[in-house]
Amino acid sequence: MYLNEENWLKKKNKKILIILVLMVLCAFFILNSQVSYYQGINYRVRIVKIPLYLKVIDFFSRHYNYKITAEEIIAGSKSDKEKAVRLLKWTQENIRPVPPGLPLIDDHVWHIIIRGYGTDDQFQDVFTTLCNYAELDGFFCWINSADNKQKKPFSFVRLKRGWTFFDAYRGVYFKNSKQEIANINDLLANNWHIVSISNRDIFEDYGAYFKSLRYLNYENCKLSRAAIQSPFKRFLFWNKNKKYGL
Numbered sequence: 001m002y003l004n005e006e007n008w009l010k011k012k013n014k015k016i017l018i019i020l021v022l023m024v025l026c027a028f029f030i031l032n033s034q035v036s037y038y039q040g041i042n043y044r045v046r047i048v049k050i051p052l053y054l055k056v057i058d059f060f061s062r063h064y065n066y067k068i069t070a071e072e073i074i075a076g077s078k079s080d081k082e083k084a085v086r087l088l089k090w091t092q093e094n095i096r097p098v099p100p101g102l103p104l105i106d107d108h109v110w111h112i113i114i115r116g117y118g119t120d121d122q123f124q125d126v127f128t129t130l131c132n133y134a135e136l137d138g139f140f141c142w143i144n145s146a147d148n149k150q151k152k153p154f155s156f157v158r159l160k161r162g163w164t165f166f167d168a169y170r171g172v173y174f175k176n177s178k179q180e181i182a183n184i185n186d187l188l189a190n191n192w193h194i195v196s197i198s199n200r201d202i203f204e205d206y207g208a209y210f211k212s213l214r215y216l217n218y219e220n221c222k223l224s225r226a227a228i229q230s231p232f233k234r235f236l237f238w239n240k241n242k243k244y245g246l
Contacts, residue, residue: 031051031052031053032051032053033051033052034049034050034052035049035050035051035052035055036049037050037055037107037108038107039105040107041104041106042103043104048107058108059231060231062229065110066109066110066130066229066230067230069113070133070134071134073086073090073134074086074134079160080136080159080160083131083134084131084134084136084157084159084164084166085173085197087134087136088127088166088168088171088197089171091126091130091168091171092168092197094113095112095113095117095118095122096117096118097119097169098118098119099117102117104119106122109122109126109129109226109229112125112126113126120152120153123168123169124140124153124155124166124168125140125226126168127168128140128156128224129225129226129229131155131157131226132226132227132229133229133230136157137157137158137221138155138156138158138226138227139155139220139224139226139227140153140154140155140156140168140224141153141154141224143212143213143216144212145205146208146209146211153169154166154167154209155167155168156221159181159183161180162184163183163184163218164182164183164184165187165210165213167203167206170196170200170201170202170203171197171198171200172194172195172196172197172202172203172206173197174186174192174194174206175192175193175195176191176192177191184214188210188213188214
């Protein structure tokens, strides 16, 4: 009786060991499978192939770097508007326009921060990504001028009074006549004036773009790149949009 029981335990342990070995081998092959991401260099897009394990490691590395960076910037902030202004100021102080002769590179937002330079839309991308990590809904998009002859990227952040408008590239936001950060309704009612926190030339023609703001679907911010950098939000996005991949 005891011998049979001992043999049964040996067979069971052997099966468990085989299963564990197979699981390890499967994990090894899956994690070493080739995946890809897109990288734009001087407006030419190429596909970069890397093993899955490296993509996973890089993803979580970027996530925690965003989180730590945002927390450091907003530490001690007493309101959502103070958070937004601090993040705008940090973006201005740490990102520069693309220096002459250097390539225009577009891949991950964190890489823009590491390089320390970017294009107009990349300033907006950095700012709104950090806003999301500061628990402020944010996104950027390209806005047409009233005559549809110009198109520029701008940032949108949801504060206590609603959606607000920022130009992270020029370090600009807007206040209304009560000295509150102007929301979209203030802008549409022409109740605004420019507040600049940078030394760059102020773009004077913002009003030509405000008419387009009434047509934006602000809830689409949940689908923007700035909003899906954390693992949980990326998984929710992927679950609904599997064609885009993780």
